[in-house]
Amino acid sequence: QLQFVESGGGLVQPGGSLRLSCAASGFTLDTHTIGWFRQASGKEHEGVSCISSSDGRTYYADSVKGRFTISRDNAKNTVYLQMSSLKPEDTAVYYCASGVQGSCLMIPALFGSWGQGTQVTVSS
DSSP states (O other): OEEEEEEEEEEEOOOOOEEOOOOOOSSSSGGEEEEEEEEEEOOOOOOEEEEEEOOOOEEEEETTTTTTTEEEEEEEOOOEEOSSOOOGOOOEEEEEEEEETTTTOOOOGBBBBBOOOOEEEEEE
């Protein structure tokens, strides 16, 4: 059974950094496309970043491009989301999920095995 556990969230000041982790169990991570989504209070899920299973291609939403970096450590079966230059509008619960092999089409309905999420709050 595919399972994810997200961690690394917290309270950070604007301009600060956090690294989120998405630890996988029940499968080998490098055979799955993994996406990061976020959901701010009262809003829909927003696709943030993705790393493809087939060739390691990455995707970033325009709102985080140049500030966030997704990476995968196959030995630890973990995907990371390094977030820098954080803004108050980055405040949300961040989730990782498994997507369609070889695709980073960031439609939430195409992703499954969602983790429980980790809260990121950017505030002074």
